[in-house]
Ligand SMILES: Nc1ncnc2c1ncn2[C@@H]1O[C@H](COP(=O)(O)OP(=O)(O)OP(=O)(O)O)[C@@H](O)[C@H]1O
């Protein structure tokens with residue numbers, strides 16, 4: 001069978017998590033050192049290590065079958081690719097930001113102003129949709145420096161913690177687009193059996209990340225309340241403890257209602273609660 005090719009970022013914000021995701025899927029390969037292409041030893045897959053900006057284009061042209069890249073880069077490149085799976089990492093927001101003492105206070109104040117960005121396509125779409133006529137200054141990086149140097153009145157760049165904005169005397173003004181890493185595929189890849197196998201592995205890893213394995217002890221008399229609280233789960237496993245009248249309950253809960261559930265379980269008499277990470281969940 002022919003190997004599929006997946007393009008991931010060579011180095012940068014998405015590299016480590018992309019590599020980790022593929023490794024968690026049970027794939028055995030060497031991370032990027034100097035060779036820009038590597039074979040996975042135990043799966044029909046080759047990994048290409050690329051600049052992230054080039055990944056959507058490689059996939060759209062079918063040179064790579066798959067890619068892992070930020071949604072912001074996909075939108076900016078404006079090529080046709082299929083979204084196969086949102087990956088939950090590389091989360092950030094493309095924002096317009098202004099100097100902390102700027103008098104730009106509402107969207108219409110951007111009319112006639114200049115905005116520095118590495119995302120001219122996304123920014124122009126946004127401004128057009130809001131009926132704003134601003135002058136876009138395209139620069140390739142260190143965008144946050146522009147207003148301080150007098151190059152622009154505002155910037156549009158990626159924000160995560162907001163630390164870079166703050167240390168450059170800027171404040172967020174408006175959100176343009178949320179983004180996260182996405183597994184993308186070329187046209188016609190969706191039915192490929194190797195992709196289906198890989199996607200199943202990826203989804204089992206993502207599902208497991210969202211959930212915790214919980215074991216707790218409870219007196220048998222309190223068991224109905226505990227199982228009621230765990231109603232989202234198909235059927236918790238209940239096992240007798242050596243001590244008479246006590247049982248251990250094993251179950252899986254999502255990260256989202258983790259703390260909420262834990263406190264209610266404690267209030268219902270649960271003791272010795274142990275919470276463990278899960279590696280994979282196969283449905
Ligand atoms: N501060 C951040 N927090 C979270 N995700 C981010 C952050 N900055 C960028 N990202 C996401 O990670 C992607 C890669 O960011 P990075 O800064 O490594 O890009 P780059 O410098 O263009 O890399 P390359 O050398 O591959 O072109 C971005 O396109 C975005 O989706």
Ligand SMILES: O=P(O)(O)OC[C@H]1O[C@H](OP(=O)(O)OP(=O)(O)O)[C@H](O)[C@@H]1O
Nearest residue numbers: 013141142158159160161162163164165
């Ligand atoms: O809100 P924060 O958490 O401070 O993150 C935002 C910064 O992160 C990204 O740059 P990065 O550090 O990846 O460097 P780069 O400009 O070389 O891509 C982005 O371009 C911002 O500058």
Ligand SMILES: [Mg+2]
Nearest residue numbers: 051052053054
């Ligand atoms: Mg890049």
